[in-house]
Amino acid sequence: MKLLLFIIFGAIIMINGNPLNRECKCKAVSNTVHFPFHSWDISSCKLCSCNDAAMVNCEKACKAMIESYSLTGCGKVIKGSKVKYSWSAGSCSEGVSKVEYTCA
Template identity: 65%
Template sequence: MKFFVLVILTLAIAANGNPFSRKCKCKAVSNTINYSFHSWDISSCKFCSCKNAAMINCEQVCGTMVENYARTGCGKVIKGSKIKYSWKASSCSSGTSSIEYTCS
């Protein structure tokens, strides 16, 4: 019986990501081919739901980080390059923005 429960739990984790540890990840990506220029691990939480503030605010925080990254020149990216933000809040939400920022 314990083995069966362990197998079911393992399959659930493999299918849905680790429900015990959620993470908010952010990337600054090219506006055309989604090539990643820079990435950040923004937050994480153990045993939290998708209603946790770290997961709810993932997209908003990512957008702010990428906007600031663009304002400061995007590192070694060519000036004038256009970038977007891409976020992933574990299995709660993910996507790529339609907003473009220009590297100064």
């Protein structure tokens, strides 16, 4: 019985990611090939659902981070380069923006 529960719990983790620890991660990626320029760990939560504010607002937080990043020149990226944001909210959501930001 214990082995069966262990197998079921392991399968849930493999399918849905780790439900015990979710993280919101953000990347500035090139607008064409999505090569990552910089990444940030924005937030994390233990034992939270996809309805937790840290997961619901992950994309919005990442968008704000990339807007600021582009205004400050995107680090050592060539001026005028264009970046998009890529976010991952654990197993809750992920994606790449359609909006491009020009590095100052």
